[in-house]
Amino acid sequence: MNRIxxxxxxxxxxxxxxxxxxxxxxxxxxxxxxxxxxKNLTYLKELNSDGKLVRGTLVNLGYxxxxxxxxxxxxxxxxxxxxxxxxxxxxxxxxxxxIRRNKKTIQFHNYEEYQQFLSKEIAMDxxxxxxxxxxxxxxxxxxKMISDSYQDNPNLGKVLSYFNDIVxxxxxxxxxxxxxxxxxxxxxxxxxxxxQSIIDIYRYKTAYYTIIGPIICGMLLAGTSPEKIKEMxxxxxxVGIAFQIQDDILGIFSNETGKVLGSDIRECKQTILYSNIxxxxxxxxxxxxxxxETLTEEIIQKVQELLEQSNANxxxxxxxxxxxxxxxxxxxxxxWMDFEKKELLKGFVEFLRTRNK
Numbered sequence: 001m002n003r004i005x006x007x008x009x010x011x012x013x014x015x016x017x018x019x020x021x022x023x024x025x026x027x028x029x030x031x032x033x034x035x036x037x038x039k040n041l042t043y044l045k046e047l048n049s050d051g052k053l054v055r056g057t058l059v060n061l062g063y064x065x066x067x068x069x070x071x072x073x074x075x076x077x078x079x080x081x082x083x084x085x086x087x088x089x090x091x092x093x094x095x096x097x098x099i100r101r102n103k104k105t106i107q108f109h110n111y112e113e114y115q116q117f118l119s120k121e122i123a124m125d126x127x128x129x130x131x132x133x134x135x136x137x138x139x140x141x142x143x144k145m146i147s148d149s150y151q152d153n154p155n156l157g158k159v160l161s162y163f164n165d166i167v168x169x170x171x172x173x174x175x176x177x178x179x180x181x182x183x184x185x186x187x188x189x190x191x192x193x194x195x196q197s198i199i200d201i202y203r204y205k206t207a208y209y210t211i212i213g214p215i216i217c218g219m220l221l222a223g224t225s226p227e228k229i230k231e232m233x234x235x236x237x238x239v240g241i242a243f244q245i246q247d248d249i250l251g252i253f254s255n256e257t258g259k260v261l262g263s264d265i266r267e268c269k270q271t272i273l274y275s276n277i278x279x280x281x282x283x284x285x286x287x288x289x290x291x292x293e294t295l296t297e298e299i300i301q302k303v304q305e306l307l308e309q310s311n312a313n314x315x316x317x318x319x320x321x322x323x324x325x326x327x328x329x330x331x332x333x334x335x336w337m338d339f340e341k342k343e344l345l346k347g348f349v350e351f352l353r354t355r356n357k
Contacts, residue, residue, distance in 0.1 A: 004354065007347030014057040017071075022048070022078055043106045044134045048085040050101050055214040056081045061348075062218025062232075065341055073218050075149035076159070079142040080214050083163075086138025087170060087209075093131050094178060095267075107131035139167065150221065158220045166213035173205025181268040185291060191278065198270050199241070206247075207240025228336060235330045235345075242323035243352050245272055245316055253304060253313075254356060262300040265290055272319060276312035286310070324353050 001009070026048055030041045056077035063073035092100055098108040107127035115123035146163060150156045180197050183189060189197075212233055219229060248271035251264040264271065268291030277286050286306045289299050307313040331337075331345055 003343055003347030004350045005347070007344055007351050010061070010344060010347075011054070011057050011351075014060050015053045018053050018056045018060075018074065018077055018081070021074055022053075022081060025078060040106065040110075040130055040134050041137075043104075043109050044085070044089070044138060046103050047089065047100055047106070048082060048138070050103075051081060051084065053077075053081060055084055055210065058211065058214035058348075059218040061344065062215035063222045065219055065228075065232075065337065066222035066224050073221055075145060076217060076221055077214075079145040079149075079163075080217065082138055082145065083142040083167065086135045086142065087174075089131055089135035089138060091174070093128050093135070094174070105131065106134050153221065155221055155223050159217055162220055163213070163217055166208055166217070169204040169213075170209040173201050173203070173209070176201045177205060177270070180270040181291070184270055185268060191275070194270070194278075195275055198272060198275055201270070202241045202244040203237060206244035207237045210243065211240035212236035231330070231334050235327050235334075238323045238327035238330065239349055239352065242320045242327065245320040245323065246352070246355070248273055249313065249316055249320070250357065252300075252307065262295045262303075265300060265303050266293065266295050267291075272316045273307055273312050276315045277307060277310045280310040280312065282306050282310040282312075321353075324349055 026045045029045045029048070030038055032038045032041060059077035059080050060070050060073050063076070064070045067073075088100060089106055091097075092105040093107055097105055099105065104112075107124070107130065109127070110130045111120075111123045111127035113123075114126050118126070143160070143163070146160060147156070150159065153159075176197055180194075180201070184194060215232055215236055216229055219232065248264065248269070251269070251271075252262075252273065255261050268274075274290065277283060286303070289303050289306075292299060327349055328346060331342055331349075334342070337345075
């Protein structure tokens with residue numbers, strides 16, 4: 001078995017186990033009799049199902065770097081997945097999305113119900129407000145699950161502190177992701193500030209939330225030393241930034257991401273691709289199309305062509321591969337990690353690098 005196959009096997013087994021436990025948790029999730037609370041908890045429960053559970057898998061993997069009783073970290077893995085669901089509920093409000101994981105979003109459920117007898121504007125306000133409440137509910141449900149499950153563990157304080165820091169970092173990244181497109185379009189930011197802000201988004205919203213957070217939380221639960229934590233944070237930052245660069249490339253060039261192709265164009269999403277092309281003679285023509293409200297196949301194709309012709313896409317690919325390679329090099333030079341665990345993490349990196357969605 002090669003590295004990718006080893007990680008894929010670990011991931012499939014872990015996902016199957018966590019899927020079952022998350023299903024059991026969801027069945028006990030609704031404890032309210034009030035019809036409106038119960039209804040919206042049901043919507044949240046539905047969204048808290050059918051996820052990929054990659055982050056939960058990384059919690060287990062992080063814990064296994066120090067301890068062999070991996071199932072002890074399952075509740076922490078589930079809590080991290082609940083946190084992800086909660087953040088996605090908030091994300092859906094910001095992006096005005098109607099569908100998540102092939103299900104109606106919470107705000108759209110409520111909008112559909114109330115727009116039957118209220119104006120569309122008021123119905124949407126109610127939908128957004130309810131979704132905001134349910135996202136908040138999910139965040140604190142995750143926190144409570146950690147507290148309840150590990151109250152006798154001497155490392156609980158460190159786990160909760162780090163977990164809550166990940167939540168704060170994710171919010172910072174989301175804030176920048178929302179504000180930066182408008183700031184960039186209207187105020188003509190310096191290239192230096194733009195580049196730094198894009199990396200800040202990648203670091204906070206992806207590297208910490210997706211890679212560093214789950215691995216380190218698992219390690220902290222196992223009582224890992226601060227020195228080992230710092231080494232793994234460096235690994236996770238490189239891999240997480242590479243992952244987001246790859247996501248941005250796929251968002252423009254791939255039909256298999258599950259997102260509407262070209263949505264990044266419409267949203268004027270600030271990415272390394274965008275930053276790269278602003279440094280070229282293709283800038284002015286590119287800006288005619290990037291950020292347009294009405295997308296067409298012709299506009300998407302034109303943006304793709306300009307990114308290719310300007311070499312902006314190739315530069316992004318080069319940076320992505322450099323970051324993945326940096327992560328692998330950091331991993332290779334960690335003295336305390338055994339060979340099997342290194343191979344598993346290397347398989348994870350290659351699993352990410354070779355994806356097409």
